[in-house]
Amino acid sequence: MNLTMIQHLTIQEAQEQVDIWIRTVGKRYFSELTNMAILTEEVGELARIMARTYGDQSFKKSELEVNLADEMADVLWVLICLANQTGVDLNEAFAKNMEKKILRDKDRHQNNPKL
Numbered sequence: 001m002n003l004t005m006i007q008h009l010t011i012q013e014a015q016e017q018v019d020i021w022i023r024t025v026g027k028r029y030f031s032e033l034t035n036m037a038i039l040t041e042e043v044g045e046l047a048r049i050m051a052r053t054y055g056d057q058s059f060k061k062s063e064l065e066v067n068l069a070d071e072m073a074d075v076l077w078v079l080i081c082l083a084n085q086t087g088v089d090l091n092e093a094f095a096k097n098m099e100k101k102i103l104r105d106k107d108r109h110q111n112n113p114k115l
Contacts, residue, residue: 014080020090032086039075046071
């Protein structure tokens with residue numbers, strides 16, 4: 001698969017491409033627990049950028065070369081690894097989650113006076 005095709009992947013195709021990369025370039029998946037720790041680390045890196053970009057903290061000089069999109073992609077990568085390892089079809093899971101939100105929250109936010 002070339003880089004242009006990778007830019008337009010479905011969730012299912014992304015799961016397949018991560019699996020191919022892990023098996024051919026990465027040798028094997030890290031354990032699920034290790035990947036959970038890595039996911040937490042990556043979310044922390046994303047949180048740091050968000051806090052400094054949109055919150056009240058400022059960047060240190062050593063942090064000025066941060067890339068929000070790249071950190072989000074790191075989170076997605078590890079989440080896909082965990083889904084692959086645990087047999088979760090993220091496409092199906094996302095569709096079910098959206099259905100749940102549509103049914104459960106159809107009036108919830110519209111009727112919230114705080115919003």
